[in-house]
Amino acid sequence: MAEIQMQVYEEIKREDDDHRYDDLKMEEKKIKNDHVVVLLWKKWIKTNCLALTINMLTTGIILTVIYFIVIAPLRQKLADIDMRLTAIEKQNGTKLRESENVESTNLGGKDTSFMVIFQEGILPTTPKILVASENTTRLSIRYFNQNKIQTITMDKSNTEYNLSKSVLPSVGIHMAGVELHSDEGINVYGFSLGAGVSGGYSSMPTRFASIKYIIPTLPAFYSYKNMIALTPCYQNTVVSINLKLKSGSVAYDNKQYSNNETIRIMVNKYDTFQLSTSSDLSGTLVTSSKPVIVVSGNQCNSAIPINIRAGDCNPFIESVLPTNQLDSMFITPYISTRLNNTVRIQAVNSTNLTIKTGKKAISKTLNAREFLDFYYNTISFISSSEDILVTSYPHGLSExxxxxxxxxxxxxxxxxYEYDFVVPTGFDSYISITVQSDATDGLFLDGNSLKSQSSVFSISEGMNNFSTFSLPISTGLYRIEHKKKVRFGLWIYGNGDPWDGYGYPAGMAYKAYN
Known part of the structure; x- marks a missing residue:
C-alpha cells in the first residue's frame, strides 16, 4: 500500500514538473518574441530618425541653394529697382507717395460742388465768385440765409458774378455764404473787391473738405483782427478749436480762452462761424466731427513790421488746406514787381526742414504746431520730413x-499739367509759373508758346532743378497747359492803384480719400 502511494506521488510530481517545464518554455518563448519586437521597434526608430535627418539636411541644402540662386538675386534686383525709383523721384522733383487710405489724386483740379465763405472786412467790399470753365456751364447758387436756389450761366465772356452782401459774416455763428453746384467741372475763386481792400482765394471743392486743419495767420497790425471762418458740410457738426497763442487770449461767448485751451461749438450746415482776435493764431488746430471748409487771414495786415513796411495794409484771406492735403516739397514762385516776400512755414507734426534761397541752405527742426518765417526775393526751395503748410506774403509797394x-x-x-483760370478785373495782373528746369519750353497759354521768357530764375537742390518766371496778363478766362504733361505750379496776382493787391493759386491736385 505504501509502495502504491509512493508511485502515485511520483507520477503526480512528474506531471507537475512537466507542467512547470512547459510553462517555463512558454515564458521563454514569449520573452524571446518580446525581445524580437523590441529589436524591430529600435531598428524602425533608428531608420526613421536617420531618414528624417537626411530629409532635413536635404531640405536645408535645397533652401540654401534656392536662396543664393533665386531669392538673393531677386532681393538685389528689388533693391536696384528701389534705388532707380528714388533717383527718378528726385530727378522729377516729386515724391511717390504710399498711403493705405489714399484712393486717387484729382489731377484735373476742377470739380462741381463748392461752399464759398468770406471774412468780416474793415471797409465796404463787393463779394463775388470767379468761375473758370472750359465750356458754358449752368451754375446753381444757394445763399445760406435763403431756402431757394437761383441758376445762372457762366461762359468765357462771363466769368465774374457779384454776390449779395449777406455772405459777409461777423463774429459768432451766422448764415453767411453760398453753396455752388455746376453741371461740369469748374474752378472757383472767392473774391472781395473794394477800394484798397481787395483779396481772393482759390476755393477748395466740397468733396475734399476734411476734419483737421492747422491755421496760418500773422501778428496783428494795429487793432485789426486775425480771423478764422468755417462752415460745415453737414448738420450737427461739433467743432473744436485748440488755441495756439504766444500771448493774449481769445474772447468768445462772454468767456476768455488762453493758449492751449479749446473752444467747442456745434455748427449746422449753412451756418458760418467766425472767430477774431488780436493774437497770432498760427498753429491753432481746428478739428471737427464732420468735414468743414475753413478760411483764415487778417482784417488788414502789412506782412512785415510797421517801421519797414511799404504801401498800406491789406485784408488777407486764404482757403486753409486740411492736413491731409499738405506736401513736403515746395518751390516759391517769382512774384513780378514784388522782390520782397515773407514765407511762413507751419508745421503740423515735428519736422526737419531744409530751406535754400540763392546759394545759401539752412536746416531747421520745428516742433509740432510751430512755425518759421523767412524772406526771399526771386525763388526758394523748401523740403521737410513731414507734410507742412506754406504761405507766402508778398510785401507792399511804395508810391x-x-x-x-x-x-x-x-x-x-x-x-x-493744365489749368483753366480767371484773372479779375480792376488790376495790373500777372501769372507766375514754377516748373522743372528742363521743361520750361513745353508751356502754352491759350495755344501760344511761353518758351521765350527773358527773366527766368532757377534753383537746384540735390537732383531737384526748378525754374520760375512771371508775365503780365489781362482780365479774362485762360487755359494753360504743358504739351508733355509735365506738372507745374501756377499763381495769379495783381497790383491795384491806389494801395491794393490780391493773389491766389490757380488750382491744385487734391488727394481723394476713402
Missing amino acids: RKGDPFMMTIPGVNQYL
Whole structure:
C-alpha cells in the first residue's frame, strides 16, 4: 500500500514538473518574441530618425541653394529697382507717395460742388465768385440765409458774378455764404473787391473738405483782427478749436480762452462761424466731427513790421488746406514787381526742414504746431520730413502801386499739367509759373508758346532743378497747359492803384480719400 502511494506521488510530481517545464518554455518563448519586437521597434526608430535627418539636411541644402540662386538675386534686383525709383523721384522733383487710405489724386483740379465763405472786412467790399470753365456751364447758387436756389450761366465772356452782401459774416455763428453746384467741372475763386481792400482765394471743392486743419495767420497790425471762418458740410457738426497763442487770449461767448485751451461749438450746415482776435493764431488746430471748409487771414495786415513796411495794409484771406492735403516739397514762385516776400512755414507734426534761397541752405527742426518765417526775393526751395503748410506774403509797394497779400503755396506733388483760370478785373495782373528746369519750353497759354521768357530764375537742390518766371496778363478766362504733361505750379496776382493787391493759386491736385 505504501509502495502504491509512493508511485502515485511520483507520477503526480512528474506531471507537475512537466507542467512547470512547459510553462517555463512558454515564458521563454514569449520573452524571446518580446525581445524580437523590441529589436524591430529600435531598428524602425533608428531608420526613421536617420531618414528624417537626411530629409532635413536635404531640405536645408535645397533652401540654401534656392536662396543664393533665386531669392538673393531677386532681393538685389528689388533693391536696384528701389534705388532707380528714388533717383527718378528726385530727378522729377516729386515724391511717390504710399498711403493705405489714399484712393486717387484729382489731377484735373476742377470739380462741381463748392461752399464759398468770406471774412468780416474793415471797409465796404463787393463779394463775388470767379468761375473758370472750359465750356458754358449752368451754375446753381444757394445763399445760406435763403431756402431757394437761383441758376445762372457762366461762359468765357462771363466769368465774374457779384454776390449779395449777406455772405459777409461777423463774429459768432451766422448764415453767411453760398453753396455752388455746376453741371461740369469748374474752378472757383472767392473774391472781395473794394477800394484798397481787395483779396481772393482759390476755393477748395466740397468733396475734399476734411476734419483737421492747422491755421496760418500773422501778428496783428494795429487793432485789426486775425480771423478764422468755417462752415460745415453737414448738420450737427461739433467743432473744436485748440488755441495756439504766444500771448493774449481769445474772447468768445462772454468767456476768455488762453493758449492751449479749446473752444467747442456745434455748427449746422449753412451756418458760418467766425472767430477774431488780436493774437497770432498760427498753429491753432481746428478739428471737427464732420468735414468743414475753413478760411483764415487778417482784417488788414502789412506782412512785415510797421517801421519797414511799404504801401498800406491789406485784408488777407486764404482757403486753409486740411492736413491731409499738405506736401513736403515746395518751390516759391517769382512774384513780378514784388522782390520782397515773407514765407511762413507751419508745421503740423515735428519736422526737419531744409530751406535754400540763392546759394545759401539752412536746416531747421520745428516742433509740432510751430512755425518759421523767412524772406526771399526771386525763388526758394523748401523740403521737410513731414507734410507742412506754406504761405507766402508778398510785401507792399511804395508810391501807392500795390499792397501786400496772402497766397498759399501748393507743393510740387500738388501741381497740375493744365489749368483753366480767371484773372479779375480792376488790376495790373500777372501769372507766375514754377516748373522743372528742363521743361520750361513745353508751356502754352491759350495755344501760344511761353518758351521765350527773358527773366527766368532757377534753383537746384540735390537732383531737384526748378525754374520760375512771371508775365503780365489781362482780365479774362485762360487755359494753360504743358504739351508733355509735365506738372507745374501756377499763381495769379495783381497790383491795384491806389494801395491794393490780391493773389491766389490757380488750382491744385487734391488727394481723394476713402
